[in-house]
Amino acid sequence: MKMELESKYAKTKVYNEIELCELQDISCKDPMEKQLLKNRISYFIRWTKPRLLGPKEEKCIFCVNDWQKEQAEQVIREMDDFDEKRIKFVRRRIDKVYY
DSSP states (O other), rough: OOOOOOOOOTTTOOOOOEEEESSSGGGGGGHHHHHHHHHHHOEEEEOOOSSSOOSOOOOEEEEEGGGHHHHHHHHHSSTTOOTTTEEEEEEEESSSOOO
């Protein structure tokens, strides 16, 4: 008789990502990506779709792991062309599941 043991954590999914910042100007997306990659910070980009009765432009939101948020924010603030009018820090938890 073969017995299989399963860890109690095997079916647990952990979502530690937060929305770190929203770009008001898409031209700073590429330099920001390069800086995050250079500093080995894991990220993904979420695009918001324009609404029919709301803002007509897409927004680019950088999401990072909650454990790396301070490091990521520091790297972004140290960029040469950092401007708070173009990059808005939101630091929101992601309420949706992506997989």
